Amino acid sequence: xxxxxxxxxxxxxxxxxxxxxxxxxxxxxxxxxxxxxxxxxxxxxxxxxxxxxxxxxxxxxxxxxxxxxxxxxxxxxxxxxxxxxxxxxxxxxxxxxxxxxxxxxxxxxxxxxxxxxxxxx
Amino acid sequence: xxxxxxxxxxxxxxxxxxxxxxxxxxxxxxxxxxxxxxxxxxxxxxxxxxxxxxxxxxxxxxxxxxxxxxxxxxxxxxxxxxxxxxxxxxxxxxxxxxxxxxxxxxxxxxxxxxxxxxxxxxxxxxxxxxxxxxxxxxxxxxxxxxxxxxxxxxxxxxxxxxxxxxxxxxxxxxxxxxxxxxxxxxxxxxxxxxxxxxxxxxxxxxxxxxxxxxxxxxxxxxxxxxxxxxxxxxxxxxxxxxxxxxxxxxxxxxxxxxxxxxxxxxxxxxxxxxxx
Numbered sequence: 001x002x003x004x005x006x007x008x009x010x011x012x013x014x015x016x017x018x019x020x021x022x023x024x025x026x027x028x029x030x031x032x033x034x035x036x037x038x039x040x041x042x043x044x045x046x047x048x049x050x051x052x053x054x055x056x057x058x059x060x061x062x063x064x065x066x067x068x069x070x071x072x073x074x075x076x077x078x079x080x081x082x083x084x085x086x087x088x089x090x091x092x093x094x095x096x097x098x099x100x101x102x103x104x105x106x107x108x109x110x111x112x113x114x115x116x117x118x119x120x121x
Numbered sequence: 122x123x124x125x126x127x128x129x130x131x132x133x134x135x136x137x138x139x140x141x142x143x144x145x146x147x148x149x150x151x152x153x154x155x156x157x158x159x160x161x162x163x164x165x166x167x168x169x170x171x172x173x174x175x176x177x178x179x180x181x182x183x184x185x186x187x188x189x190x191x192x193x194x195x196x197x198x199x200x201x202x203x204x205x206x207x208x209x210x211x212x213x214x215x216x217x218x219x220x221x222x223x224x225x226x227x228x229x230x231x232x233x234x235x236x237x238x239x240x241x242x243x244x245x246x247x248x249x250x251x252x253x254x255x256x257x258x259x260x261x262x263x264x265x266x267x268x269x270x271x272x273x274x275x276x277x278x279x280x281x282x283x284x285x286x287x288x289x290x291x292x293x294x295x296x297x298x299x300x301x302x303x304x305x306x307x308x309x310x311x312x313x314x315x316x317x318x319x320x321x322x323x324x325x326x327x328x329x330x331x332x333x334x335x336x337x338x339x340x341x342x343x344x345x346x347x348x349x350x351x352x353x354x355x356x357x358x359x360x361x362x363x364x365x366x367x368x369x370x371x372x373x374x375x376x377x378x379x380x381x382x383x384x385x386x387x388x389x390x391x392x393x394x395x396x397x
Contacts, residue, residue, distance in 0.1 A: 043199065046199060048198060048199065048214055049198055049199025049200060049211065049214045050199070052199040052200070052202050052211060052214070053199040055202060056193060056199070056202050056203065059202070059203060059204065060190075074211055074214075078202050078204055078209075081204040081205065081209075082204045082205060083205075
């Protein structure tokens with residue numbers, strides 16, 4: 001199983017980034033292969049559609065679970081359609097995020113947060 | 122002669138200046154503030170024609186699409202995404218640029234059209250009036266503005282710009298020969314005026330400043346204009362009477378006491394903007 005977490009840094013003591021579309025990195029934990037992939041969020045600097053760009057990256061990585069703060073409407077739509085489960089968590093260290101997930105303490109995201117519009121078009 | 126009326130800061134009096142100058146100069150009026158066009162509230166033209174503004178968007182032929190992702194990669198606006206081996210479109214992010222259709226090797230993309238707004242045209246007091254209206258929920262105003270300004274005929278036009286200095290304003294300025302910058306003597310008014318001046322300078326067109334809600338003193342706007350050597354067209358005083366006429370939706374130019382202010386602004390505008 002592949003678990004993607006939106007993060008502010010590349011290490012296991014980095015904290016979860018509450019923003020999905022505009023987070024710095026995604027840390028992907030591949031529980032089967034026992035590997036960690038660090039993915040730079042390409043959507044972060046785009047003027048619009050950041051959530052979609054970020055979702056596209058994670059769909060390509062074939063992740064099964066996303067843990068983040070909030071999902072915007074576009075990202076939520078994509079992730080739900082792809083059948084990826086998303087969970088809400090506070091901005092705590094990635095180690096603790098995984099622990100909470102494994103203990104089943106995280107709440108599933110079933111509605112999207114408010115839309116953020118980036119730059120002007 | 123096309124003259125843009127812009128401001129930087131919102132609520133400084135673009136529409137007040139535009140509508141009254143259009144009447145004083147007997148110039149046609151175009152409301153490009155398509156997200157909240159309010160000039161017609163004052164001019165009250167009879168609407169003669171309403172046209173739709175359409176934009177193009179891609180439609181995927183699922184039989185031909187192999188979900189190769191080339192269209193997703195080429196889209197600069199992140200309007201496309203792949204879900205369960207199907208490409209889906211977020212139509213409000215699409216700019217209709219056509220890149221996805223060009224890149225598709227499987228001829229799986231066709232373009233359809235959808236309405237994003239309207240253009241209304243009419244007449245009042247021997248001037249021609251038009252305005253764009255962006256449909257509620259639509260984020261992209263530029264196609265409406267372009268359609269409004271693309272086919273304007275010969276003559277003189279006062280073009281009421283959107284607030285700010287974003288793409289909407291820049292696209293409007295592409296069609297004008299001169300600009301009037303309306304501001305007010307406040308810190309915000311000055312701050313945003315400076316940005317608007319920078320934008321107008323890029324177009325190398327004559328421009329001047331109108332100070333609205335003016336206190337008549339050597340205020341921060343006058344000091345800035347003197348320092349930067351920018352011409353002041355004139356001022357509209359900070360007055361309760363003006364606010365009262367405006368709040369009823371009446372035309373300031375019809376008011377015998379206020380009319381001379383706009384007559385003077387009209388003459389000075391011609392001078393500063395080298396009209397004729």
